[in-house]
Amino acid sequence: MTAPILVIGIGNPSRGDDALGPLCIERLAALNLPGVELLTDFQLQVEYALDLSGREQVVFVDAAVSGPAPYAFRPVGPATGLAHTSHAISPEAVLAACERVGVTPPKSTWIMAIRGYGFELGQALSPGAKDNLEAALLRLVNMLAAQ
């Protein structure tokens, strides 16, 4: 049976603070929260629309190269943009893709954008990003546990 809540962590673990998304999922997995499914990938792609089908709530967790620290947590809806590359698509585009495949979109969808500072290959997570991850986890766990 499909879990009512899906959390998708996005990022490349080998590229410094880009690891924030997968690390967040790793930490959440250790908590074994009931009713919560966890996924992780380098980049979002269009078939993730199929994973969104019929969910109560979906949260995309990703590193942010700009914006507020420790994180920005905001609702997200479908967007109608067109990219110049297929190499990654946005959460907004995944939601828009739900319409393409006749998938019922989640009742609510959020982005947890955790502020990162360095994204070079082979870098470790920066101290600032580590702190931001802890703050974001606190927010997410409180929300997920309350469902």
Add this chain to the structure above:
Amino acid sequence: MTEPGKHFSSPSGKGSEPPLRRVAIDPISRVEGHGKVTLLLDDQDRVQQARLHIVEFRGFEKFIQGRPYWEVPVMVQRLCGICPVSHHLAAAKAMDQIIGAHVLTPTAEKLRRLMHYGQILQSHALHFFHLSSPDLLFGFDSDVARRNIVGVAQAYPDVAKKGVLLRKFGQEVIRVTAGKRVHGTSAVPGGVNKNLSRDEREYLLKDAYQAIAWGREAVALARQLFEQDLALYEAFGSFAAHSLTLVGPDGAMDLYHGGLRARSLQGETLFDHLAYENYGDFITEEVKAWSYMKFPYFNAWGPEAGWYRVGPLSRVTQCDFIPTPFADHARRDFLAFHDGGAARATLGTHWARMIELLHAAETIKDLLHDDDLLGDDLLVKGERQARGVGVIEAPRGTLIHDYTVNEDDLVERCNLIVSTTHNNQAMNESIRVVARQHLDGRQLTEGLLNHIEVAIRAFDPCLSCATHALGKMPLAVELVDASGQIVDTLESRSV
């Protein structure tokens, strides 16, 4: 993040070049990974050069040095989120050589092939249906508000849905053969570490025939779009180029293994069935000051004239045949179309890509009927050697992994030539042609930007492999006059 600085530098100094100045891009902008195009004008304000700035794999070769060779096929998947399987398999093929496994068991070879053709299928489906279909279905000059995936869903719901489901099928082939959905571990030096169960085979077979049927429809759609606006499609961003591709021993299209074939733009063969570990004797990677990405060229024709194109267009036009019936029929149709007009066109790449998608679907079906996939003989080993080269035809073109491993089993040297690097000059040429056709005066327009994006999308270069994090910029274009001054800049509003 603040906008990167722009620094002017002196002319290149090459005596044969016209009086152009180049604009150096602050390294920070390269780290971000967004695409950037610089158009250089001559003193008559005609577009003299186009330069697509790409992050690509900066630093990766150093990153892999010092790691044990058996870790590499898994590690290299961190290069790219869109074609990790290609890197996984190219590295595994190189490490086969390191351990002296020159011929794999039938089970191992066919499982790897199955995984690879799953990758080709999912990548090509993503490209055509998700990325390019809005341009192709609505036209390049249509309203941006409509020319997007939602617009496609509204106007062509069937096309949109099949694209996503085809991609999903390819991903399932990868998941089953690689052991997991992301970052599979099944290809190891000398073979694979898992076979296919009967249940897994049945699970994939139930959708395989549907994938072939949709693949045939996709080829028909690509042809129909080309026919509808023949003059535009044949001319748009088109240029003559040499080609490079892998082919099988009998000249067949083989995306997993073979020898290298290089032909000139006139069809003259430079080398054929070349053992790919000898690529360095025939190809040189030139470094240019304005780009982190190298510019490969065929030694025989030199750096100015020796650049070439890889990918679907080269593969479909340069193979002798495709070894699956529907795809080969489609190939012959493609080559004959309008006296070869589609086969010469940059936008013919979309059609060629769908022929390959159909071939991938047919190959997956054929492989799934092969009992070798269920075998238990998974690994071989031979005499250890210091250097290993693995070459594969990734979705975007030829991919070369070249490693030297020391006596302590650690990688000492690593050289990667990815498809986007092979296509570097070809992409610049395509953008230059488009810009020449559509730049009016000294002002960048949304229309020109759209057309440049359409040209880039035909190649789908690896623009954002560095990191994809939220907040990155989309494509930016800048116009630089003959005196080196930036006269206009424009950024894409798309996401």
